[in-house]
Amino acid sequence: MKFVKTFFSRQFLWEIVRIVTVGIASLLYHLEVISLPILLAAMAFGLYSLVKIAILDIVKDRKIGTELFISIAVVISVIGQEYLAGAVVLMIILIAEYIASASGERARQSIKELIGSVPNTAILKKDGKEQTVNIKDLKVGDIVLVRAGEKIPVDGIVIEGSGSVNQAPITGESVPQEKEAGSDVFAGTIIELGALDIQMTKAGTDTVFSRIITLVEEAESQQAPIEKLTDKVASYLIPVVFIFVGAVYFFTRDVKLVIALLIFTSPAELGLATPLVTIAAIARAAREGILVKGGRFLEELAKVTTIVFDKTGTLTIGSPSVNLISVINDDYTEEEVLQMAAVADRRSSHPLAKAILDFAKEKNIVFGEPSQFDVIKGRGVSALFESKKLLLGNKVFMLENDIAVSEKISNETNTAIFLAIDNILAGIIYISDSIRPGAKEMIAGLRKSGVTNIVMLTGDNEVTAKHVSDQIGITDYRANLLPEDKIRIVRELQSNGERIAMVGDGINDAPALVQANIGIAMGAIGTEAAMEAADIVLMQDKLEKIDRARAISKRAYRTIKENIIAGVGVVHVIGITLVLLKILGPVEAAIIHLLPDTLVFINSIKLLKIKI
């Protein structure tokens, strides 16, 4: 069993030796086989690691941990001549420490097991020969051969062959994707059928897979606010505890009582309560293709009450197509309107421009190069072609340029793009983009999970914006926005004291993603910019992943609270009471104290398995 392997690995050898030494010495002393100095020597050996950690904590992290409490308790037991009690307590606490560190290690390993790994070698195809080489020796452009049942070792482009690839290690989606010449493939994914010749673009630590692993590993260091809070509470509580225990000793002179009290007043599991959950939840999310860049964001997403969506490319698929061209100025034909629009948009990288160009190509329309070209953000483009001035964009853009636009031309489902030639409206191009499947269910799911405010932001026109938001159940939408308006709106919502999550495609809306408390980027597989800008990255273009991310976050946050309240709070309060009532002595206290450690561990690690 992997579990057993971690717990008995060499890394923990010394901890086990210490536990056994102190245990056997206690037993032999009790049986009067060994003398007191030998017991004390064994205790010193056992105590050594605790004292070391206690001192390191104080000096390096300025933190008082359990180790200090226990060290003091053991020293007091020796001074007070309660040798055996001290030794047994020491042994049990060593066991507890060992459970804690081994379980943290176990959780970390399980992340790697969940996500998997990338092979170290690849079959290189060179000069008509095939040879197995180490990944490190591959160069960009090398051709790598991968067959059915094998893991793809590099990121690259398929140049020959076809096959179905299971991308679950990266996207969480286990339905295989068909790959053929020209398709992108990613390291760590598995070819289920077929064989592919892959031209390598990235290998080793540059691959998407590697980036995911690094992000997940770094995520642990991004403390959740609740963790900072528990650290703070612990630092206030500790002096109070020492004064309290000191007072108890002063009035009772009862060494055993003091030792037992120190065991239950130590903040042991507080240190374990959050990090374990964070690791488990982040690993769980990663397996579903949801990349959470820190424990902080889990907590933020769990608490969020407002979620802001970008429309194009997020709620809609983002690959629009032209439906209709209507000629307004009879001096031009339909072809000419399309041709001029294509000229104006040929230098633009906007998805709407792509739709227009694709349509022109489909109609075999030849379009020239503009002599001048400008992008007017959130409005459209302007261009100069054969001394004609072209303006292409939304209605606001036309009105801003004093171009008359008659009213009845709006159409619900389509985005109307206006073309003006020499400041006279020539035609309108209707373009539509379909709403992503599952959008309505996702919004309903978020509302059910307690998100009270859902807002849609778009640079698109009012009519289309209303149409889209009506269909998916969003009542609050803002249209005709410039990119800076989106940031401003996020700020405004925040200034009402609300925590905002913003969902976008991570490319055009990166600034708004950064401004929000949590930025969520969709469909980021392979898009470096989106992976950088967002705090939570959805590897797939699937809206239900937003619901999933929220569900996992809420569950993780709940688990942290359970750990702190039930695992730590309740056990300790009951423990202290029973000790003061003299129902529990030091040895019983130490044994019972193993319980919350184990509870916290089990409660956290279950996040990897349970249905959420």
Ligand SMILES: Nc1ncnc2c1ncn2[C@@H]1O[C@H](COP(=O)(O)OP(=O)(O)OP(=O)(O)O)[C@@H](O)[C@H]1O
């Ligand atoms: N290259 C372009 N060609 C034609 N129209 C454009 C172009 N760029 C912008 N527009 C017009 O300006 C509007 C706003 O563009 P913007 O890029 O800000 O947002 P969007 O892509 O429509 O939607 P969203 O804000 O939801 O991503 C578009 O709806 C379109 O009418």
Ligand SMILES: [Zn+2]
């Ligand atoms: Zn956008």
